[in-house]
Amino acid sequence: MSTDDDFRPKLGRIRSAGGRAAKRYMAKLYVRMEKAKPGAFARRADGRFTGARIGRGAGVAAAFVNRSHPFAKFRARRVAVKIRSVRLGKNGLPKARAHLKYIQRDGAERDGTPGKLYGPDRDVVDGAAFLEEGKTDRHQFRIILSPEEAGELEDLNRFTRDVMASAERDLGTRLDWVAVNHYDTDHPHVHVVLRGRADDGKDLVIARNYITHGFRARAEERATLELGPRRDLDIAGARMREATKERFTSIDRELQALSADGLVRLSEPKTVYDRFRSKLFMARLRTLEQMQLARRDRDGWRLSPAMEATLREAGRRGDIIRSMEQVVGERLSLQNVQDYSGEAAPTRLVGRVIGSGAADDAHDRRFLALEGTGGNQWHAEVNLAPGAMPSAGAIVELSKAEGAPRKSDVTIAAIAERHGGVYSGDLHADADPKSSADYRLTHKRRLEALRRAGIVERDPDGSWRIPADYLARAAEFERGQAGAQVRVLSWVSLEQLPEARARTFLDEALEKRGNVDTVASGFGDDVKKAMAARRRWLMAEGLASEEGGRFVIDRKRLALMEREALVAEGARLSKQSGKSFGQAVEGERVAGIYRQSVDLPAGRFAIVEKSKEFTLVPWRAALEARAGMEISGVMRRGGVTWEFGKTRGGPAI
Known part of the structure; x- marks a missing residue:
């Protein structure tokens, strides 16, 4: 006869069932707490639950913890990861299309060609088809994977596929994504666009802690697997090099954590790692002392309150110089480089575009490199849509954006x-x-x-x-x-303007309607010469005269010449495409497929094409998100009132 007592296990979370009296007492206590101090119980609940673990991957992300070795977090190959969840909404498709166009920008590949989309199992992906499949999605994720040693990885495509496959296993769903590799910056990186739809047809909700830790952990895992862990000697060398950087570093963050009211006291080292860390801190503090951001104190080191802001600004300037050097090359003049977002920048600036590049890939922002009329070279972040960036040689006017507190x-x-x-x-x-x-x-x-x-x-x-x-x-x-507000004064180079059969920004300056401050060198000198040449040409053509000390231009005749020049450009494109050119008439409807734009002295024009004919109309930035789509509108004085329609295909001019 068995002496064991029979029992029936009840599966579930181990906890005390409690008594009704205890529950009633706690409920009464919370009511009293709320009356005594409104919001006290609410704050208790807020502290207990943050929502960080809601969504797929929460449990996996919680398992990513540091190992006990002091260098454990440094042993793995480092990968910077940026993730944004973007709500698409009713008008999200054009924005998603613009983002896809942005990441496929010119020069992104190793050979300088535009970026190429690839997917989980294909080396070439149709971006339009990907967007069409996801047009009803509530949101999409935009991810940037930037391995520190990306140049050493054998194949970025395979690396990306391995990372996303690991994420699929963690999240428990098939992921639908496309990616583009970028080699046109200091650090090669990958842009991934992930649909916000799980394989069960529901919205893909990823836990906040997986977004924060999971993707980076999986990316570092794959990079470490391919390249091997970093050696202690390599880690120590990298950390010591970091101590001399003129930018905000992880060492500065550690010093801030050690400080009390800005005073850092270094304790006596006890272990080998402590001795290295103490040596590292001393090296960094000496660098900060040279930058006048730290000073020796009787009790330790005193950090400047402006240390972080100053170092971040110095780091930004270094980034600006490197990005300018990439697009300007040998023409870069270090002493003349200026940041248009700085407080000392003028509210209005006229300059010639000498290049452009990526400023913030996470937010699709680009920058213009300008040669100003005052002799400086300017870096200006702009919020222009893909296809709306003026090309090298164009003349633009920058102005400060309006700002208001949030x-x-x-x-x-x-x-x-x-x-x-x-x-x-x-x-x-x-x-x-x-x-x-x-x-x-x-x-x-x-x-x-x-x-x-x-x-x-x-x-x-x-x-x-x-x-x-x-x-x-x-x-x-x-x-x-x-970012700076941009007004394009001329889409074509300055050299094409003196004899342009159209109204130009030089005419406004000659009539004193515009003010172009110049210096006697570089672009400023070129503007002075162009204005003098334009004046002579207008006088010789009988398009201008001197009246009472004022320079007066015959605008009607110049407008007629501008229309004739537009017809001539239409004839040239007609010969090139084999389609007939038709002029847009004010008050009549313009319809067709927007193909591309063409830059003329009179401005930028859009080519709107039908099966056998095309027309030229004033261009707008909103058209770039609808390239290859059928559009229609009514021609008005100075522009077209557009009505955007469905997508269509066809050959381009």
Whole structure:
């Protein structure tokens, strides 16, 4: 006879069932807490649940932890990963098409050709078909994989496929994606566009902690598997080289964590790693001392409050010079390089485009390299759509974008004003008990961005010191982030303008309607000579005269010549394409497929094509997202009112 007692296991989470009396007591306690201090229980719940683990991959991401060895986090091959979830909405398809066009930009491949789309099992993918399949998706993910040793990887295509296959296993669904490799920057990298749809037809929701840690861990895993782990000697050498960088580094972040009110006290090293770390910190502190960002103190080292902002600005300037060097080459003049987002930049700047390149791949932003009339070379970040960038030789006018503080800035300033210039999450919760933890987190992230710009300071207790002029400085920060506003004065080079049979920006300057400040060298001197040549040509053609000391241009005759020049260009394109050219008439409908644009002294024009004929109409940037699509509109004075329609195919001119 068995002495064992029979039992029936009940599967589930181990916990105490509790008693009804205990539950009633806790419920009453929470009610009293809420009455005593409104929002106290809500904050307790916020701290307990953040939503970081909602979505696919949450459990896998939680398993990615550092090993115990001090160099463990440095042993793996490093891969920088940026991920954005982009809501498509009703009008998201044109934006998605523009992004796909952006990442397939000219010069992206090793041989200088445009980037080529590939997928999980194909080396060539039709981007239009990919977008068509995902046109009803709620969102898409845009991912950048940037291995530190990308040049040593044998095949970036295979690396990307391995990373995405690992992600498929982690997320438990097949992933539909396309990718492009970019070799036109300092660090080769990969752009991946991932559809926001799982294989069960539902929205693909990826846990926040997998987005933060999972993709990077899998990418580093694949890179380490192919190249092998980094040796301790290599890691130590890389860290010591980092100590001399004139930019914000991970060592600076460690020093900030060690500091108390800006004072760093280095403890006596006890282990071999501690001795290396102490030597590393001393090397970095000496570099900061040379940059006047740290000084020796009786009790240690005193860090400058402006250290992070200054180092980030120095790093940005270094990035600007490298990116300018890529597009300008030997013509780059280091002492004359200026950043148009800087506070000292003029509100209006006229310059000649000498190149363009990628400024922020994560947000599809590009930059223009300009030669200004004042002799400087300018780097200007712009928010122009793919296909809207003026080519080298074009003349543009830059102006500062309008900037205003965000709604979160107004909230932060209001709370800080009531608490002696201090903001914190707790103060925010007291001011607005209904605010969620995620909502307050967006304010913290905003302050982190402004802290890196040197606008606010964070205290050790997690609170923030907000300056009295916070809103004005936040608005200035927004202006710098918005990019420059661009007005193209001439889509063609300056050399084509003196005898152009169309109105040009030189005419406005000659009539004193525009003001072009120049110097006697470089582009400024070229503008002066072009204005003199334009004046002589207009006088010789009888298109201008001197009246009472004023230079007057016959605009009617010049407009007639401009129309004749447009007809001549249409005849040239007709001969090239074999299709007849028809002029657009004001008040009549223009319809066809937008093929491409053509640059003339009179401006940029769009080629709108039918089966047997085409026409030329004034171009707009919005057309670039609809290349190859059927469009229609009504010709008005100076432009076309467009109505965009369905996609069609066909040969291009």
